[in-house]
Amino acid sequence: MSTLLTINVKNLGSSSTSMYFFQKPAIYKGGPIVYTNSLFHELIGSFEETSSILTFKINMQFYAGIQQANTSPKVGECSGYSTASRKIDLKPAKGDAKDFTTAQVDPLGLAVPTKGSGVEPGAFRIKTPIYSPPNRYNVGSAVSANGGIVLSNFVEAYPNTYTDCLPILKFYVQTGTYTPGTVMDFDQSSVDAAECDFTGGHSIIDVTRKNNGTWDTEIIA
Known part of the structure; x- marks a missing residue:
C-alpha cells in the first residue's frame, strides 16, 4: 500500500485566505524547460473564528503523465x-524496476511499465x-493529491524521444488562487512559501500561517 503524505495547514490570520499547493519540479535529463502546475487550491478560514484546518494529502505512489x-x-x-497517467516505479540504486513506459497519442495513453535500460537511480522514463x-x-x-491525479510538473514533449524524470518529494504552500492544473511560476511562488520536505522519509507536516504573514512548519511523523 502506498504511503500518504499529509500537510495540515492552520491560518492564524484575522481573515479567510486562499492557499494553493505545488511540488518542487522534478529533474529532467538534458536540462529542458520545466513547468509546474498547481495541485490543489482552497479557501481556509481564520482559525480563531472557524477552528478549521486544511488537510492536503499526497499519495507517494509515483505516476508518469502525458497531456494534450x-x-x-x-x-x-x-x-x-486530456491527460493520461500510469503508476510507475523509480529506478532503485541496485536491481531492476518497472521504470519505463511508452506513450501513445491516438488514443492518448501510457503502456504498462516495463524494465528500462540505462535509467538513472531515482528516475523513470517515458x-x-x-x-x-x-x-x-x-x-x-503526475501525483495523486486529495483524490485526484494532476500533472504536477512537466516538459514539452517531442516526437520519438525519451524523457527521463527524477521526482522530488518537496511540496509548498502559498497564498493565492492557482487552481489545480494551472501553470505557475515556481521560482516566484516558492519565495516566502512554506516548504514541506518529505525527502527524509517523513509523512506528516503541520504548517501554520501566522498573523504577520510568515510560516511555521513542524514535522509530526
Whole structure:
C-alpha cells in the first residue's frame, strides 16, 4: 500500500485566505524547460473564528503523465486538457524496476511499465511516439493529491524521444488562487512559501500561517 503524505495547514490570520499547493519540479535529463502546475487550491478560514484546518494529502505512489496541449505552457493558464497517467516505479540504486513506459497519442495513453535500460537511480522514463504538428503534448510527473491525479510538473514533449524524470518529494504552500492544473511560476511562488520536505522519509507536516504573514512548519511523523 502506498504511503500518504499529509500537510495540515492552520491560518492564524484575522481573515479567510486562499492557499494553493505545488511540488518542487522534478529533474529532467538534458536540462529542458520545466513547468509546474498547481495541485490543489482552497479557501481556509481564520482559525480563531472557524477552528478549521486544511488537510492536503499526497499519495507517494509515483505516476508518469502525458497531456494534450494546444499551445506552449503559459503562467496562469491551464497546461492542457486530456491527460493520461500510469503508476510507475523509480529506478532503485541496485536491481531492476518497472521504470519505463511508452506513450501513445491516438488514443492518448501510457503502456504498462516495463524494465528500462540505462535509467538513472531515482528516475523513470517515458518514450513518446512519432506524431506530427499541430499536435502538442506535455510529459512528466503526475501525483495523486486529495483524490485526484494532476500533472504536477512537466516538459514539452517531442516526437520519438525519451524523457527521463527524477521526482522530488518537496511540496509548498502559498497564498493565492492557482487552481489545480494551472501553470505557475515556481521560482516566484516558492519565495516566502512554506516548504514541506518529505525527502527524509517523513509523512506528516503541520504548517501554520501566522498573523504577520510568515510560516511555521513542524514535522509530526
